[in-house]
Amino acid sequence: MSRASRPGQTRPTAVITIAPDERSAEIHIEGHRQVVTGQVPTDTRRAALDTATEYAARIGLPVLIDARDANGYWRLVATPDGVVQSAEHPEEEPPLPSRPGTDPADGRAGRGMVIIGAAAVALALVAGVGIASWHLLPGESTASTEDPDAPALGHPAPAGFADTVVFDHVLAPGSRPGVSRDGEQIAFVDPDERLNLLSADGTREWAADLPVDGAEIIGVPRFVLYDGDPAVVLETSGELLFWPVGGGAPDSVELGTESSPQYVGESVLVRSEDERHLASGGELVEVGIPEGGGAMLADGDRVLVAVAHGPWSWVDPAGAIEEVDPRRPDEAGEMLGVVTALREYVVVRWEALRGDGEYLAFHDSGTGEPVGGAGIAEGALEDAEHRSGPIGTETLAYGPAVVDPENGESTVVDGFEPTVAVGPRVYGELGGSTVAVGTDGEPTELDEGAQVPVGLLGEHAVVVHDEHLYAIPPR
Structure with missing residues (x-):
């Protein structure tokens, strides 16, 4: 596969293939496959181009696009700031930006209107059959749960769900995704060792480089409360890493050699020998447990303490106790x-x-x-x-x-x-x-x-097979 590039620069390439019925499209980017769908052809094309521009924003580099449908073939370029234009007009391309640091969301804010208009202009530059069908319109997510022509799952679906795919993503080897309990978001680590956060319709909200080797991650990404705000936490043998759901750099909380994090409540409860801790402000904060009680779970800045028979209590780090009968x-x-x-x-x-x-x-x-x-x-x-x-x-x-x-x-x-x-x-x-x-x-x-299923994302079940996650619709 050819890649147009400037001297010394190799660009990733996205291959977009629109299905003959124009209801779905496959996007292949650097060995990763994703399927998007749309109620109408313009929705399908917009979703496909959005995937390429989001990837460009994430890596901080332009992405070449080979776009194909039943009518022809086009070569485009998606830039990190959300602009899509013809690859045949290199003089119009902006300078290659330097790779950003740890914030993969750079250039994402406010780009919705830019991509829609710029993509339409770019496609108009490439004269040929089928340009009108590539015209983009503003609108909501393109994910569809009622598409009879959606891609097949390829293996049996669990009870209550159809064997078709709304969207899918490649997972890091040996990893599994985590779905928020309210079904609004999903987090997973991809083969490039990036933590990804997607909304219920499959839209990527952000992606962030892992500050540790992916092999160090223990378990799955989990949705928790951290200092009162929703976060995604990853655990290693030496620390807990909390990413704000709204985006931003992770907060690290060091774990001792005897520390054992537990996730049965809304927040992380850390057991360390005879002590119990909450994660707060980048450190572990001890919570005193009343004699005779056992710490069961954490919720926000409180720990639930129970006894074998009788009322249980909520205890905070300051020692305040609220008894529940x-x-x-x-x-x-x-x-x-x-x-x-x-x-x-x-x-x-x-x-x-x-x-x-x-x-x-x-x-x-x-x-x-x-x-x-x-x-x-x-x-x-x-x-x-x-x-x-x-x-x-x-x-x-x-x-x-x-x-x-x-x-x-x-x-x-x-x-x-x-x-x-x-x-x-x-x-x-x-x-x-x-x-x-x-x-x-x-x-x-x-x-x-x-x-x-590992969870319910919106109305879609999330299943894992052969290191891919698949969102599948209800039957």
Whole structure:
């Protein structure tokens, strides 16, 4: 593949191929493939060019564009400041800028109007068939969840979702993406060792060079609160790196050799031998834990501390304590004990009001009110794992119990081991098979080869296969 360049400068090339029906386009940039879709041809072209200009802004260098459709072939240049113009007119090209530092968003602000107008002018410079169809119009995101001609996923989709692709991205080897709990954003590390933040429609909000080797990253990117603001955190053996969701340089918080970060709450709780810490202002801040209590999770600048039986407390670094007394559910007798705390809930075992067994309830951690629960057999929680993944926004699961926190509806699926809640379904293992379960209690077995979603991005499930992430629409 040829690359026009100035002496001593090699430029990356984006190859844009518009599908014959003009409803989708494939973009290949430096070995990375992305698919965009549009309701109309102009939307498809705009989305494809946006991908190239965003990449140019991210790397701080012009990007050559080989654009092709059923009518012809064009060569363009996208500059870091959002201008798209003909590659056949080098005298009009701006000087090559120096590579920016750590802010990949340079030149992105305010470029929306520039790219639309400049791209139309650039394409007008290249006389030939099909120019009108490349004309760009302002508008919203081009991602479409109802495109019958969307690219195929290439392997079975999980229950409830279609086997077509809204968009996809290449992941760094061995890595996985993280989806915000509200489903509004996704973060992932790409093969160029950049942390990427995308919105629910697949638009890249920013990308930042990792300040450490990608092999040092432990786990997935996580969405947390840091000093009261939303952030994306990456963990290494020696530090936590917090990027503001709004963009900017990361804040580093050093970890000790005995430090163990936990992410079951909205903020990071760091365990260090007998001490418990919050990350704040670039350092670890100790929180004193009342005697007899155990630190369960962190939310903002507070730590939830629970005892085996009785009320739990919220404690801050200044020593202020707010006690929360759980209200007994109508279906329950005496409290048997606190099981765990996950996200905004405390899970409590109660005696069954009538008959044998127990009642497992999810309580609001701030008020103590029960939001739902289910009757379970004694010993049903012996093998339950304390996972925050099955604690979703529409569905909650712990052990065999699955609960809708909005209306309190629940079911019990004996032997179910939940792993992640995605919308109204909880995915997990049952009798050696991977299944999806809703509050109706009917397990749906996943087809062989189908991947369990890592989260819900807008209305799209995110699945990972062969070091690619795919956003797929609901069925």
